[in-house]
Amino acid sequence: MPFSAVEYRISGVTEPDADGRIIVTAGLAHRLRGVDQHPAVLSRRLTFDRGPAGWLLSADEPDGSAALWDLGEVRAAQGEHCLVLGLGTAEELAGLVAVADKAVPAVSELWGREWPGRLLVLTPATEPQFARMLDVAAGSYQGIAAVTVAAGGEPAATPADRIMVNPEAFRGLSDLGRQVVITHEATHVATRAATRSWTPLWLSEGVADYTGYRGAGRTARQIAPELARDVAAGRVPTALPADADFAAGAAGIAQAYEQAWLACETVAHRFGPQRLVALYRAVGAMGDPARLDGVLQAELGLDLPAFTKAWSAELVRQLRR
Numbered sequence: 001m002p003f004s005a006v007e008y009r010i011s012g013v014t015e016p017d018a019d020g021r022i023i024v025t026a027g028l029a030h031r032l033r034g035v036d037q038h039p040a041v042l043s044r045r046l047t048f049d050r051g052p053a054g055w056l057l058s059a060d061e062p063d064g065s066a067a068l069w070d071l072g073e074v075r076a077a078q079g080e081h082c083l084v085l086g087l088g089t090a091e092e093l094a095g096l097v098a099v100a101d102k103a104v105p106a107v108s109e110l111w112g113r114e115w116p117g118r119l120l121v122l123t124p125a126t127e128p129q130f131a132r133m134l135d136v137a138a139g140s141y142q143g144i145a146a147v148t149v150a151a152g153g154e155p156a157a158t159p160a161d162r163i164m165v166n167p168e169a170f171r172g173l174s175d176l177g178r179q180v181v182i183t184h185e186a187t188h189v190a191t192r193a194a195t196r197s198w199t200p201l202w203l204s205e206g207v208a209d210y211t212g213y214r215g216a217g218r219t220a221r222q223i224a225p226e227l228a229r230d231v232a233a234g235r236v237p238t239a240l241p242a243d244a245d246f247a248a249g250a251a252g253i254a255q256a257y258e259q260a261w262l263a264c265e266t267v268a269h270r271f272g273p274q275r276l277v278a279l280y281r282a283v284g285a286m287g288d289p290a291r292l293d294g295v296l297q298a299e300l301g302l303d304l305p306a307f308t309k310a311w312s313a314e315l316v317r318q319l320r321r
């Protein structure tokens with residue numbers, strides 16, 4: 001682990017129990033060299049046993065999310081635009097470096113260079129380890145190849161800047177699929193400063209998928225096969241997907257992502273990619289979700305009902321081919 005700083009911050013100490021043991025709760029504040037501007041903090045549970053020589057540390061365990069190094073020996077691989085830390089083979093880490101190094105310039109080409117332009121990619125060895133790092137039940141993210149997460153720390157609003165790979169799902173992807181996934185997650189890192197709690201997920205996930213597939217040479221039917229089947233069966237959506245539709249394990253999550261991609265593709269196709277970027281930043285700056293209608297009107301000349309109608313028509317046009 002390429003640490004530039006590590007310290008424990010003690011928050012609580014128990015009285016010795018009958019076995020002469022105390023439990024210390026602490027935050028492990030650390031920074032990774034070339035990555036963290038502020039300390040990331042992990043909650044830890046430290047066990048000390050009293051012996052003839054004094055108090056000795058007998059366990060240092062996660063109190064919540066596991067750290068990568070809790071799960072095995074970590075390898076580090078440096079790229080031009082990334083640092084990959086993982087429990088896999090050197091070959092797997094090198095493959096992730098190649099994908100991440102290609103993703104960064106692709107994202108910067110569209111979104112500019114007002115972000116660090118460097119990725120931290122974490123990859124455990126198994127899906128259960130992936131779940132432990134997220135502190136969720138095993139299987140909660142089955143089939144999801146990667147997520148972008150924030151490390152708790154200082155300041156409190158630490159940006160979501162760590163890409164965590166679900167290795168079993170990621171291994172099952174094609175070369176293009178792996179590139180799309182990492183470029184998608186890199187877009188989340190690059191747009192984090194313009195993303196707010198009121199940014200609808202159809203927009204934030206849609207721009208990430210749009211950036212990931214941009215220039216891939218794939219048709220709408222290839223990018224949105226589940227949605228294409230729905231349209232062929234006469235099930236044409238008439239409303240943009242709600243935030244709840246993107247939850248891990250939600251029914252129709254594939255269609256939600258495909259609908260979001262096509263919404264952003266519609267903006268880029270009709271108004272140009274830079275108008276999509278401007279729309280995203282304007283939504284992030286609006287301060288109130290109730291203002292979305294007005295922002296769409298100002299940026300696209302369409303209110304939400306008109307945009308939804310145009311999106312639905314574009315969806316049918318592209319997917320019925």
